[in-house]
Amino acid sequence: MQTLQTTSLRVSQDQLFILDQQALPQKKIWLPADNVDALVEHIHALRVRGAPLIGLSASLLLALLAERGAGREELALALARLRASRPTAVNLMNNLDRMKRALAQADFVPALIAEAERLVAEDKQLCERIADAGSALVTPGSRILTHCNTGGLATAGVGTALGVIARAHQQGNIANVWVDETRPLLQGGRLTAWELGELGIPYQLITDSMAASLMANGQVDAVWVGADRIAANGDVANKIGTYSLAVLATFHGIPFYVAAPHTTLDRHCPHGDAIPIEQRAASEVTGVAGSFGAVQWAPHDAQVYNPAFDVTPAALVSGWVLDTGVVSPQAVAEGIFAPGH
Incomplete structure (x- = not known):
C-alpha cells in the first residue's frame, strides 16, 4: 500500500498510525493501530474520532491486513467487528459496505487496497466541494x-x-x-x-x-x-x-x-x-x-x-x-x- 498522510492518519511501511486526539492540544502523539483490537479501542476511547475519519481508518486497516496475508474469512470477521465499533456514525457502515464488496472479488487483496485508497481520495474531494458550496453562504x-x-x-x-x-x-x-x-x-x-x-x-x-x-x-x-x-x-x-x-x-x-x-x-x-x-x-x-x-x-x-x-x-x-x-x-x-x- 502506498504511503499516505492526512492530519490524523498515517500509513507508513505497511503500518497504520492515528494521531491521538485525546492527547491534543498539549501533545502530538502518533499511535499504532495495526490490528483490530487496537483500532477498536482507539475508536472507543475517541483517540480517533469524526464520522468520516472512523470509516477511513477502518477501511485502511482492512486493506493493510489483506496486504499482510489475512484470509477472506479473517477479514470478514475483522470487518464485522469494526462495523460494530460506533453505531451512530453511518460513514463507517457506508465505507465498510464498499470494502465488503471488494472483499467478495476473486482477487480481493488488490481490490481492498484500491478501495481504501479510493475512499481517502474521495473524502478529500468531498471536503473541498463542501467547503466551496458552504462558503458561498457565508x-x-x-x-x-x-x-x-x-x-x-x-x-x-x-x-x-x-x-x-x-x-x-x-x-x-x-x-x-x-x-x-x-x-x-x-x-x-x-x-x-x-x-x-x-x-x-x-x-x-x-x-x-x-x-x-x-x-x-x-x-x-x-x-x-x-x-x-x-x-x-x-x-x-x-x-x-x-x-x-x-x-x-x-x-x-x-x-x-x-x-x-x-x-x-x-x-x-x-x-x-x-x-x-x-x-x-x-x-x-x-x-x-x-x-x-x-x-x-x-x-x-x-x-x-x-x-x-x-x-x-x-x-x-x-x-x-x-x-x-x-x-x-x-x-x-x-x-x-x-x-x-
Whole structure:
C-alpha cells in the first residue's frame, strides 16, 4: 500500500498510525493501530474520532491486513467487528459496505487496497466541494458559532463545517468563530480551538451554556455543525448539544447549517427516532481526563446519563450543505433524501 498522510492518519511501511486526539492540544502523539483490537479501542476511547475519519481508518486497516496475508474469512470477521465499533456514525457502515464488496472479488487483496485508497481520495474531494458550496453562504464579517470538531482532524481533507469556515476565512468573510467547548469531552475546546489557531482564524472559546446569551445579544450570524448521520427525512444526528443550538438558533432567527458528505446520508433510515444513539461511560461526565491526567468532581456513586449524540429535527435546519451542493428545506420536505432520489 502506498504511503499516505492526512492530519490524523498515517500509513507508513505497511503500518497504520492515528494521531491521538485525546492527547491534543498539549501533545502530538502518533499511535499504532495495526490490528483490530487496537483500532477498536482507539475508536472507543475517541483517540480517533469524526464520522468520516472512523470509516477511513477502518477501511485502511482492512486493506493493510489483506496486504499482510489475512484470509477472506479473517477479514470478514475483522470487518464485522469494526462495523460494530460506533453505531451512530453511518460513514463507517457506508465505507465498510464498499470494502465488503471488494472483499467478495476473486482477487480481493488488490481490490481492498484500491478501495481504501479510493475512499481517502474521495473524502478529500468531498471536503473541498463542501467547503466551496458552504462558503458561498457565508457573508462578509460573519460571526459563526460551531460545535464539536469538524476539521481536518475528523476527515481526510479540510473538514466539513470547519472546512467551510476555513474557506470563508480565506475569502476574507470571517470576523470571529465562537467555539463551543463541547461537553463532556471538550472536542471544541481541545481540538477545534487548536485547528483554528493553526489556521490563523480568529476565535473565542465559550462554554456550551453561553450560546443563548450570545445569540440574544446579536453576536452570532450563523451556526455551522457537522453530522454523524442524516436520516431520509432530513433529521440530523450529531454530537450531543447540537439540538440545543438548533432550537436556540430558530428562536433567535439565526441560520443553522449542517455540513456533511453524502456518505453521512442514510436513505434507509426513515427519521431521527430510528438512529441508534451511543451511550458512553459515566466517567466522562463525573470528571475529566486528558493528557494532563484525570480528576473526578462528582460523587463516586453518581448515576449518569451520557448519550454521545442527539437528533436535530429537519424543521430546525436552514440548509444541508453536502458535497453535491446545498439542499434546501423545501427539497428535503419533497423527499430528496428518500430512497429512489
